[in-house]
Amino acid sequence: MPSPQAQKHALERIPLARFGKPEEIANLAIFLLSDLCPYQTGDCVTMDGGEWIAGAGEFSDYRKVPRETLKAGFDAMKPKKG
Secondary structure, three states, X not given: OOOHHHHHHHXXXXXXXXXXXXXXXXXXXXXXXXXXXXXXXOOOOOOOOOOOOOOOOOOHHHHHOOHHHHHHHHHHHOOOOO
């Protein structure tokens, strides 16, 4: 995280109030590759501590950024003429 404040804010959006652990991702991968999961052939699995279901998606914080700041950022991404 870029700052302790950013980390605190990110954790506030997660209902489980913690970040995921590498072994939790590994456990999912092992399950999906195992004989316990023969019928699942393709899927997107969300592992975010309940953040998505609580409505606090990855880009939700952009609502807090002043509109003029967003506009300046998007304007900077436009192709240059010439």
